[in-house]
Amino acid sequence: MLDFQTSTLAIHPGLIDTIYRTTVDEGDLDAALQAIAETIGARAVRLIRAGRGEDVVLGSVGPSMDECAEMRRRRTDGSVLTDGRRLVLSTTTSTASDTASPELLQSLLCHLDRAVALANRLSSADMERNIGSDLLERLSVGTVFLDAERNVVTMTGMASTLIAAGDGLRLRGGMISALCGTEDRALQSAIKATLSHPENGPSDVLRVHQPRCERALGIVVQPIAKSAQSGGIACALVIRDSERTCAPGEAMLRKLFDLTPAEATLTSILSMGLTLDEASAELDISRNTARAHLRAIFSKCGINRQTELVRLVLTSVAMLGKGVETRRAA
Structure with a gap:
């Protein structure tokens, strides 16, 4: 469990922010370890995943262990997880420059543990989203994600292609609309109804004609439960061009x-x-x-x-x- 009240952390005001920014936002764990090394005066810092076989070095900065053989080496172990693994923070310093207390190292390891877990979770979510989007692209299915005010938050590549064609659908003022007035009223009504009942509202299906090619797009207005909403996304429009084989x-x-x-x-x-x-x-x-x-x-x-x-x-x-x-x- 993280302890943000540890007094030793007060002398390193920007270090915790650096750990999360470099590890989570930038995906650069070594940069976080470098910041730790500079803060505590260590020659080398390594983050290791131990247990269940051979140890795995997740990140490392500074000379190798052999080069630091004559220096002081400290090992800080994290909690053992349910899978039998744990994170280990290894630091190598000279005796004179070793000012880090065991409490500080333990707190830093807790933050590293959280940052690595968060980075892995976000990476997995991105991978799942990319795979899902890629599969829909191959099936000629586009998806537009809207927020609670009906503004477009993001859309897949196929959806961008269909809307950019300007045949049936268009983007106006950050909102998606149909070219035909009657069809646009039906589309906006379906979106509004879906946003009003995100938990148990049914999906609505409608067709939007494409005057230029004399065909039609099929659209499913898909509700997203509030418990599953993230990043401002409140509902989705799934668009299928039946003429794209x-x-x-x-x-x-x-x-x-x-x-x-x-x-x-x-x-x-x-x-x-x-x-x-x-x-x-x-x-x-x-x-x-x-x-x-x-x-x-x-x-x-x-x-x-x-x-x-x-x-x-x-x-x-x-x-x-x-x-x-x-x-x-x-």
């Missing part, structure tokens, strides 16, 4: 279904809804050749109809891997 990467299809390059190419094209004749024309091959490839594909996949092939591909993990291509329907 996603084709799985051919390399993934080859590996997943043991297809040849030609068979994987044909499978990828057919999964976008093209007929066999259209696929033959796009690949510049005869219909008989395409049919021969299709029979081989059916045999390898254990199916006997093209509709089954499309369903098999679209529900497979091939749609989620890197290499997925997005095309606009003709």
Whole structure:
């Protein structure tokens, strides 16, 4: 447990802030250890994760232990966690410059423990968010996040592309709106209703027409429970352009279904809804050749109809891997 009242901390007013800023905000643990070394007059400082096998050095500044063999080495152990691990702060100083009390070192270790845990948690959250956003991008799904005043907080790349096209949706005054007045009133009403009932409000679904391409965007207004809200985000708009077809990467299809390059190419094209004749024309091959490839594909996949092939591909993990291509329907 952190003790912010420890008297020894009063003589180092900016050190705690430096530990959190460099470790959490900048992701530079060594910079935090360097600040500690300069404050307490240490030649070397190391933060180690001990227990459950070989110790792991998380950060280190200063000469190696061998170079500091003649100096005073101190070890401060943190609390043992449920997984049997603990953090250890190792400092090496000359006897004359060693002014750090055991209480100060223990307090610094507590702050380092908190800062490292917070940095890891934020890094994991960022990774999960990036993976989720990447998967949605591959499925041609865009997401716009709004705050409680309906202002746009952030949006994914696909959403930015759809809105930047200015066909159906637009960004005006920091808010998202539909070009058509009637559809915009429906959109704003759905957003307002969702924000009014974040805990148990249902998702609302609507369509926004795109005058330029004479198609429509599907939009789900998704409530976000107050317990899950963060960074000012209060609700989300999930946007899907049904005319953007996603084709799985051919390399993934080859590996997943043991297809040849030609068979994987044909499978990828057919999964976008093209007929066999259209696929033959796009690949510049005869219909008989395409049919021969299709029979081989059916045999390898254990199916006997093209509709089954499309369903098999679209529900497979091939749609989620890197290499997925997005095309606009003709």
